[in-house]
Amino acid sequence: MQRTVRLSLWLAVPLALFIPAISALAQSAGGAGAPPAGGPPGGNPLALTFKTPDPAHGKEISQSCQGCHGPGLVSKDEAVPGLAGQHSSYTRLQLAAFRAKLRPSEVMWKQAANLSDQDIADIAAYAGGLQPGPAWAVAGADTALRTKGEALFHMGDGPRNIIACAICHGADGRGDDRLGVASITNLAPRYGGEVLAEFKNTPEFGVPHPNAMRIMLRPMTDEDMKAVEVYISSMGK
Numbered sequence: 001m002q003r004t005v006r007l008s009l010w011l012a013v014p015l016a017l018f019i020p021a022i023s024a025l026a027q028s029a030g031g032a033g034a035p036p037a038g039g040p041p042g043g044n045p046l047a048l049t050f051k052t053p054d055p056a057h058g059k060e061i062s063q064s065c066q067g068c069h070g071p072g073l074v075s076k077d078e079a080v081p082g083l084a085g086q087h088s089s090y091t092r093l094q095l096a097a098f099r100a101k102l103r104p105s106e107v108m109w110k111q112a113a114n115l116s117d118q119d120i121a122d123i124a125a126y127a128g129g130l131q132p133g134p135a136w137a138v139a140g141a142d143t144a145l146r147t148k149g150e151a152l153f154h155m156g157d158g159p160r161n162i163i164a165c166a167i168c169h170g171a172d173g174r175g176d177d178r179l180g181v182a183s184i185t186n187l188a189p190r191y192g193g194e195v196l197a198e199f200k201n202t203p204e205f206g207v208p209h210p211n212a213m214r215i216m217l218r219p220m221t222d223e224d225m226k227a228v229e230v231y232i233s234s235m236g237k
Contacts, residue, residue, distance in 0.1 A: 045100035048092060050121035058126030061119055064111070074133035078190040085132030087177035091124035132185045135236035142230045149231030152224060163216045165228065173235050189233035196225045
């Protein structure tokens with residue numbers, strides 16, 4: 001399920017979809033009869049209808065994901081995110097976007113094409129119940145960068161108007177499932193760096209999540225972002 005093109009969902013989805021997507025972010029479990037793969041015709045493709053998620057079924061149907069995302073959904077590739085421990089709300093949103101071809105990746109389009117709403121909910125529940133992967137090793141040359149990244153993550157930099165990442169993602173980097181804020185603890189470093197760069201270059205528009213990231217990253221230098229990348233990839237150390 002590796003992404004072949006690295007572009008944030010918030011950059012990829014047309015603006016017209018954002019308001020209903022944010023309002024339906026929780027994608028609450030609904031009645032019987034999930035819509036067919038691809039979502040209801042003419043409806044919001046990011047809104048899902050599903051019964052109580054079944055992690056056991058999610059484990060079964062996510063076996064093919066491990067080829068890219070690693071055994072037990074713990075990534076071994078610096079450019080590929082691990083799914084273990086990611087919040088269900090966030091994983092559901094990403095899989096729905098891939099299924100609808102709103103987030104670019106031909107590999108993921110094929111992987112998600114035949115997933116029903118219930119399948120997506122089950123995979124997300126399974127992944128969310130796993131422990132995040134271990135911390136990534138920090139090279140000796142990056143030790144000072146990690147220290148700088150830790151300070152920026154937890155305290156920000158008031159004189160430079162840099163907001164602490166922990167305000168939204170929490171001191172442990174685990175985010176908030178209720179608000180759709182992603183867990184970034186021990187995020188694959190190269191992937192994390194690419195996502196930060198994408199968010200910094202996100203155009204101005206009135207949608208909370210991308211605007212919050214864009215505003216937070218605007219005053220950061222490339223070195224600042226590299227420091228945060230090194231820190232969040234190694235938070236468990």
